[in-house]
Amino acid sequence: MELFPVPDVPEVREGDDLAALVSERVDLRPDDVVCVASTVVSKAEGRFADLDDFPAGPRARELAARLAELTGDEKDPRFAQAVLEESVDLVISEPFLLTETRFGHVGVNAGIDRSNVPDHDLLLLPKRPSESAERIRAGVDADRVIVTDTCGRPFRHGQRGVAIGWAGLNASRDWRGEADRDGRELGVTVESVVDELAAAANLVQGEGDGGTPTVVVRDFEWGDHGESDAHFRDIDGDFVRQALREWRYDP
Known part of the structure; x- marks a missing residue:
């Protein structure tokens, strides 16, 4: 091969x-x-997506605050909201977000990428x-x-x-x-x-x-x-x- x-x-x-x-x-x-x-x-x-596309709800703010408390780093609740919206199941919520995507893949942060995206904040996984x-x-x-x-x-x-x-x-x-x-x-x-x-x-x-x-x-x-x-x-x-x-x- x-x-x-x-x-x-x-x-x-x-x-x-x-x-x-x-x-x-x-x-x-x-x-x-x-x-x-x-x-x-x-x-x-x-x-592509931007953080402003995901206004944070109460659950996202709660998750971001808890992760910030655990890690000592500031966490953007809008990113947590993006993870929630790209997921069908939150498997664990700390010390990181492990989720199941709509197509069945389980991974950290719903596979959302923040690198190699020069003109936007986020790159989401393909829908299907x-x-x-x-x-x-x-x-x-x-x-x-x-x-x-x-x-x-x-x-x-x-x-x-x-x-x-x-x-x-x-x-x-x-x-x-x-x-x-x-x-x-x-x-x-x-x-x-x-x-x-x-x-x-x-x-x-x-x-x-x-x-x-x-x-x-x-x-x-x-x-x-x-x-x-x-x-x-x-x-x-x-x-x-x-x-x-x-x-x-x-x-």
């Missing part, structure tokens, strides 16, 4: 055709996987990233597209790439029913392929001002395995989130 960046992608503006920007710069094959950073997807879709991936897929000469983001991980330091939207492939390879090397049947193994490809692409995309937003994965083979589109855990089976609902932060 080979990964390489799409070279010389310009600064993306609202209304730009991401599929055209990719296709003009690289010769794609039908079985390539095109990994596109959510940042440029959001920019093309005009997901899998639909975004489908639109890009329709315009490139490749059958598979993943919209990537970076986020932290429970129990580990640092951030890594994850998939928040995908098109043309299933989210997971389902190994259940196959045998291990000793002939034992696998009963629970479902491999999150879109996350693994997103993490691999993130190594090539890079971070900060040297990053490149689009990476092509070539010669990835699915293999003779089952398929699953399960990706974000349902609350009934998410025991960590259930436990967090009962957890209280004790500084």
Whole structure:
């Protein structure tokens, strides 16, 4: 398997055709996987916002005041309001805001970005990233597209790439029913392929001002395995989130 960046992608503006920007710069094959950073997807879709777009309500002011008390840093209640409006569930409220977005992704601050947004205060995640991936897929000469983001991980330091939207492939390879090397049947193994490809692409995309937003994965083979589109855990089976609902932060 080979990964390489799409070279010389310009600064993306609202209304730009991401599929055209990719296709003009690289010769794609039908079985390539095109990994596109959510940042440029959001920019093309005009997901910019300013803090004044989010007048703070009582709950946002309460959250900001509590976080300021805990961290010793001033917190803008308008940002807390933006997080609330971009979320369907506030998983924990301190010492940071961990939320579920409308499309099921759980992350800090609803994935709202405050960097690389020169003309606005905020950049919101795409509203429906899998639909975004489908639109890009329709315009490139490749059958598979993943919209990537970076986020932290429970129990580990640092951030890594994850998939928040995908098109043309299933989210997971389902190994259940196959045998291990000793002939034992696998009963629970479902491999999150879109996350693994997103993490691999993130190594090539890079971070900060040297990053490149689009990476092509070539010669990835699915293999003779089952398929699953399960990706974000349902609350009934998410025991960590259930436990967090009962957890209280004790500084």
